[in-house]
Amino acid sequence: MNLEKLSNSTGEWLRGEGPMSDVVISSRIRLARNLADHPFLMAASSSERTEIYRAIVQQISAGAAGADSMIFDLLEADSVEQNLLVERHLISRQHAAGEGSRGVSVSADERRAIMINEEDHLRIQSLRSGMDLESLGRDVNEIDDALAAKLAFAFDRQLGYLTACPTNLGTGIRVSVMLHLPALRLTKEIERVARAARDMHLAVRGLYGEGTEAIGDFYQVSNQTTLGKTEDAIIRTFSEKIIPKVVEYERTARDTLARQHSARLDDKIWRAYGLLSNARRISSNETHALLSPIRMGIRMGRFDRFDLKTLNEVFLFTQPAHLQKMLGQTLDEDERGIARADYIRKRIG
Amino acid sequence: MEGQAAMNISCQRCNKSKATVHITDTVPEKRERHLCEDCAEQEGVIIKQKHHTTNEILQQFIKHKVGAAIGLELESISCPQCGTTLKDFQTNGQLGCPHDYVVFRDALMPLIERAHEGATHHVGKVPPTAEPVVRKQTGLVRLRRELQEAVEQENYERAARVRDEIRALESQ
Numbered sequence: 001m002n003l004e005k006l007s008n009s010t011g012e013w014l015r016g017e018g019p020m021s022d023v024v025i026s027s028r029i030r031l032a033r034n035l036a037d038h039p040f041l042m043a044a045s046s047s048e049r050t051e052i053y054r055a056i057v058q059q060i061s062a063g064a065a066g067a068d069s070m071i072f073d074l075l076e077a078d079s080v081e082q083n084l085l086v087e088r089h090l091i092s093r094q095h096a097a098g099e100g101s102r103g104v105s106v107s108a109d110e111r112r113a114i115m116i117n118e119e120d121h122l123r124i125q126s127l128r129s130g131m132d133l134e135s136l137g138r139d140v141n142e143i144d145d146a147l148a149a150k151l152a153f154a155f156d157r158q159l160g161y162l163t164a165c166p167t168n169l170g171t172g173i174r175v176s177v178m179l180h181l182p183a184l185r186l187t188k189e190i191e192r193v194a195r196a197a198r199d200m201h202l203a204v205r206g207l208y209g210e211g212t213e214a215i216g217d218f219y220q221v222s223n224q225t226t227l228g229k230t231e232d233a234i235i236r237t238f239s240e241k242i243i244p245k246v247v248e249y250e251r252t253a254r255d256t257l258a259r260q261h262s263a264r265l266d267d268k269i270w271r272a273y274g275l276l277s278n279a280r281r282i283s284s285n286e287t288h289a290l291l292s293p294i295r296m297g298i299r300m301g302r303f304d305r306f307d308l309k310t311l312n313e314v315f316l317f318t319q320p321a322h323l324q325k326m327l328g329q330t331l332d333e334d335e336r337g338i339a340r341a342d343y344i345r346k347r348i349g
Numbered sequence: 350m351e352g353q354a355a356m357n358i359s360c361q362r363c364n365k366s367k368a369t370v371h372i373t374d375t376v377p378e379k380r381e382r383h384l385c386e387d388c389a390e391q392e393g394v395i396i397k398q399k400h401h402t403t404n405e406i407l408q409q410f411i412k413h414k415v416g417a418a419i420g421l422e423l424e425s426i427s428c429p430q431c432g433t434t435l436k437d438f439q440t441n442g443q444l445g446c447p448h449d450y451v452v453f454r455d456a457l458m459p460l461i462e463r464a465h466e467g468a469t470h471h472v473g474k475v476p477p478t479a480e481p482v483v484r485k486q487t488g489l490v491r492l493r494r495e496l497q498e499a500v501e502q503e504n505y506e507r508a509a510r511v512r513d514e515i516r517a518l519e520s521q
Contacts, residue, residue, distance in 0.1 A: 036447060043431040043445030119443070141474070148476050154447035159461070160471025162450055164443040166457060167464045171473040188367045191386075201466055227461065228468020230491065 003072070003081055003325070006088060012110040013089045013178070014312040018130015022299040023247045025178040025218065026089070029136040029235070030125040031144055032163045032172035036152040040164040041117055046100055049117060053101035055151065056116050060105045064146045065124075068108040075101060080330065083321035089127065091115055112143065119164050120172075122147070131247075133175060133239045137231065140173075160227065170227030175238050179246060182217040182296045183253035186268070193246060194219070200242065201225050216288035221246075254300060269297035273305060277349040281337040287318045287344065306348050314347050360385035428452045488518050 013026040034040060038052050060069055074082060074095070082096040090113040091104050102117035115123040124147070126139040147153075154162040160170035168174070184190040194204045205220045221242065223234055257265045272290040276282075295311055297303030316322055318340045324331055331339060358368045366385035373381050427434045433445030435456055444450070450457065462469055472491035492515045499508035 034447065039431045039446040040444055042437075042441055042443040043433050144474075145477060148478060152478065153476055155476050156447070156450055156471075158470055159450060160473060162447045166444070166461050169461060170465065170468070170471045173473075192369075225465045225468070227465035227471060230473045 003084055006084070006106070006110065010309075010312050010316050011088045011090075012129055013127055014316050015129035016308045016312050018128060018132050020243070020247050021130040023180055023250045024131040024243065025180050026127055026129050027131050027133050027136060027177045028089075028125060028127040028175075029133065029140050030123050030174050030176075031140050031161075032120040032168045032174075033122040033124065033144065033147070033161060034120050034154045034163060036154040038121070041100075041119070041121070042164060050101040052121050053103065053117055056122060056147075057103070057105075059147060059150045060114065062150075064150055065105055065112060065114055065143050066107050069105045069112070069114075070108070071103055071105045073103045074098070075103070080321050080324050084325055087316065087319040087321050092118060094118065112139065114143070120168070131177065131239070131243060133177075133235050137235050141231075167224070168226055171229070171231050171234065173226055173231050173234055174222055175235055176220050176222035177238060177243055179219045179221060179243075179250070180217060180292070180295060181219055181246070181250050182292050183257055184250050185217045186257060186265075187253045189249070189253065190219075193249060197221055197242065197246075200237075202242070215285050216290075216292035218288070218292070254296065258300065258302075266297075266302060268293045269303050273303070273348075276344055279341045279344065281334075282341045282344065283337060284319050284340070287340065288315065291315055310347060314344060318344060358383045360388050362388040426452065489515065492518065 013028075018024070018026075035052060035055065038044065038048060041049065041052075044052065057071055060071060063069075072081075072085065074091075077085075079096075082091075085091045085104060085106075086093055086096050088110065090106055090110065092115070095102065095104070095115050095118040098118065100117065102115075104116065105114040106112070111127060113125045113127070115125065124140050124143050126136045126143070128136055156162055161172040163169050163172055181190055181193070184193055197204050201224050203222050203224050205222070206215060206218065221238075223237070226234075272293045276287070276290045276294075291311060291314065294303055295308070298308050298311060317326055320336055323336055323340055323343065326343075327339060360366050360368045361383050363385060366387065368383035368385055370384045370386060370389040371381070372384070372389075428445055428449050429452070430448040431445035433449055435453055438444055438449070438453070444453075458469065472494065475488075492511055496508055496511045496515065499505070499511055
């Protein structure tokens with residue numbers, strides 16, 4: 001599998017640009033689709049699975065998802081390569097750990113990633129740095145139309161698009177927005193915001209989606225209801241109601257900290273820098289946790305030792321698979337901790 | 350957000366977390382108390398709402414409702430297309446093929462309603478290749494709901510517009 005093209009850049013989701021990027025790291029929309037004339041994966045034999053995979057890859061290779069798509073066959077990939085795709089937010093952890101014929105199609109700019117044979121036959125995803133749900137909605141719709149012209153999708157007049165799990169039924173849409181909320185965490189208001197989100201039937205998760213905890217103040221908010229609303233209505237709930245409100249809360253909390261607790265705030269930011277630039281052995285989670293206040297410091301103009309681009313690179317390249325790919329060798333956890341600290345000191349020390 | 354004064358008080362019971370619940374007792378004597386949510390819950394002052402993910406709700410629901418259904422005639426039914434039974438679904442949380450939604454519809458509908466805030470009908474995108482009757486049906490469901498909303502909001506201009514759209518679609 002040729003991942004060289006991907007592994008040298010930070011990719012789309014960590015580009016650090018786009019609307020509201022002081023608080024919104026990235027936004028993503030995915031559509032779940034299944035071929036009408038095949039079983040869902042739970043009941044598919046290994047040969048049926050391969051047949052489904054080939055039918056979809058054939059259409060993507062013919063240009064249905066854009067001319068510049070690269071297809072990565074996950075059966076051929078080793079675990080470092082699989083995790084590299086997870087760390088770049090192109091596939092889910094479940095997809096990396098899955099079995100049988102499966103893969104992902106990635107566009108050259110890493111804005112489109114189509115998972116093949118994850119839980120559903122197709123998970124069409126589009127992602128952008130910052131808050132940009134309208135163009136994401138148009139983009140997944142376009143890919144869906146192009147694929148639907150070649151492949152018949154399972155659809156029911158009452159229930160809409162049929163999915164392996166009834167929770168994704170109907171539109172099959174999942175909108176998720178990755179937020180950086182360090183100030184709300186510091187002022188201990190994060191739980192209230194998370195509760196309010198859950199009351200609105202939204203899921204609040206960590207950096208890598210389902211089953212992951214929030215590390216370094218990064219939270220992923222996504223819809224859970226997919227039936228009974230139009231795609232547009234679901235997207236607008238995020239872009240007009242939920243996200244602007246959370247962004248406003250976070251900005252207000254940052255202002256409050258700067259006005260009333262500036263020494264405490266600066267201490268948090270610069271202490272993190274002190275640790276990062278001196279550590280001799282550090283985990284990936286601790287790195288993320290320390291980069292969090294520094295990111296806030298950069299965006300608030302209170303930190304200037306390095307810029308956001310450098311921070312994003314350190315964020316991505318210190319993760320286990322990227323670190324090993326960069327160094328060209330397989331390392332155990334202990335060795336990674338030392339290699340990670342060395343790399344960080346070289347970049348920012 | 351709360352005022353700064355309230356923000357800085359720590360819980361009088363555990364002395365650790367921030368106090369977010371502020372109570373004025375009048376019996377046996379008048380006093381003010383400031384607690385965090387956990388302590389307030391332990392003292393029975395508030396009841397914290399438990400939050401479950403849709404998946405947890407689903408799992409619980411599958412166990413109870415689908416489990417009950419299995420005891421009846423549905424137990425013996427398997428999908429003629431893929432062979433999946435409700436028992437399989439109960440175990441895996443995933444269905445075997447699109448036809449399962451037809452075979453097990455009665456058992457699945459309460460679960461679907463529950464997972465989707467009471468919704469039972471799709472009103473979103475229809476595949477471009479879907480037969481016109483499906484497009485019409487889905488469109489009508491959406492428009493009728495919009496009409497109801499417009500009437501509830503007393504937006505009669507919009508209601509009239511939606512009503513015309515419904516008539517146009519019905520006559521197709």
